[in-house]
């Protein structure tokens with residue numbers, strides 16, 4: 001009964017949500033795109049020529065947005081073929097994702113060695129060809145038990161941070177989704193050990209009643 005009530009209220013919110021309508025109109029697969037677009041507009045994350053990794057990419061609206069931005073930026077680079085992005089996009093999700101042109105997608109679990117290795121195999125090989133931006137909208141399947149869900153989310157945040165530490169260029173950035181609950185302050189502390197600047201973002205498209213918050217780290221500190 002309680003579950004039905006929850007589903008009804010979610011459906012009501014979804015049907016009247018302006019971001020859902022806008023996403024449908026603009027051809028994006030999820031309203032989540034407006035969380036990334038707002039943060040990108042504020043923080044100028046996406047720039048021409050970047051290699052960008054999208055963790056937890058399905059159904060694909062963040063990858064679509066990144067592809068659109070890099071294609072827009074490619075218009076002013078005569079070396080880029082018309083309609084092509086000026087940059088590289090690599091995405092991973094446990095779930096399947098319908099193809100997006102110019103996005104290299106791996107279906108795999110980022111927590112598992114196999115998924116991580118498949119992702120790493122797609123990264124640029126040259127020393128100067130490291131990653132510019134790592135995005136993570138990964139979220140666990142919620143159990144409804146706050147402490148357990150926060151712990152799973154914190155684990156995803158930690159492994160995204162490990163990946164970014166290993167693969168980002170010194171001036172690179174990492175944007176991740178977190179829950180502002182138990183474990184959040186530890187994630188912020190971990191970010192502060194790795195990045196010179198750390199900021200939290202709560203974009204308008206992120207529902208006010210959700211504890212979702214995004215953490216942005218920029219410019220790696222030199223390794224000790």
Ligand SMILES: C[S@@+](CC[C@H](N)C(=O)[O-])C[C@H]1O[C@@H](n2cnc3c(N)ncnc32)[C@H](O)[C@@H]1O
Pocket residue numbers: 029030032033055056057058059060061062063092093094095108109110111137138139140141
């Ligand atoms: C909120 S959705 C992402 C939405 C996406 N940013 C978009 O704009 O379409 C979270 C995604 O994280 C994925 N995910 C969760 N844990 C993961 C893991 N360990 N490895 C890969 N993907 C994972 C889920 O399968 C889900 O598709």
